[in-house]
Amino acid sequence: MDPILYKAAVEGNIDVVVQNKDQLDVKVTPNNNTVLHVVAQFHNNATCVKEILALQSSLLLWVNVKREIPLHIAAREGHYDVIQALIECAKALGEETLTRNFTVFSVVSHRSQMDPVLYRAAVNGEIAVLERKQDQLEVQVTPNRNTVLHVAAQFHNNSNFARGIHALQSSLLRKQVKDSKVGSDWLRSC
Structure with missing residues (x-):
């Protein structure tokens, strides 16, 4: 990639x-x-992404040398x-x-294991991404049967991060209890 195009991408210069x-x-x-x-990697600009994909949709699943598609990078950041x-x-x-191995939230990695985008966000401590995708945290499981929240807790030994994870877990628990119609007395005891 020539330096002018790279600089434009870094700056989000769609022209x-x-x-x-x-x-x-x-x-x-x-x-x-x-x-x-x-x-x-460098921008949280949905408009720029949509314009690029309108020009060349094949870039959506382009795999780099680290076996990452743009979705992995966006999650990491x-x-x-x-x-x-x-x-x-x-x-x-x-x-x-889309290829058979691609779903909206996961791509088969080079080790033939599922590599969820939320898992990447958890590993990189991106609580904001996890908070916005709470409804999918309980169904995202690694090959070792750990949830995304387990992974986040393993990778970050930090009190602020722990509070964020605890808040997410509490929110999920409340939702599950509400959906299952379990008594509110039980919930208050937690």
């Missing part, structure tokens, strides 16, 4: 990206990152708006465009 629209799938960094990977834009674009493309 330069549009000027290179015919070469977006061949202009990559030495790590095989596309402009979409770079934007996902805590860019929730970019995550949402990537998911919306994936849904808009339809199932026939």
Whole structure:
């Protein structure tokens, strides 16, 4: 990738990206990152992501040398708006465009294990992403049968982070109790 295009991606300058629209799938960094990977790393700008994918939708599933797609990078950086834009674009493309191993929240990693985006957010301590996706925390499980919250707790030995995880767990518990119609006396005892 030439320095001008890279700088434009880092700065979120979509005009330069549009000027290179015919070469977006061949202009990559030495790590095989596309402009979409770079934007996902440096910006939480859904509009920019949508414009890039409108120009070249194949970038959505482009895998870099670390076996990451732009969705992984956005999750690692805590860019929730970019995550949402990537998911919306994936849904808009339809199932026939997506590979069998790709689902909205997970990609098969190089070790043939599921690598959930929420897992990446947990490993990187992105509580904001976890808070916004509370409804999926209870169903996201690693190959070792740990939930995303288990992973977050393992990777971060920090009191502020622990309080955030505790708040998420409490919120999930309250939702589960409410949904199952278990008595509120039991909930107050927790």
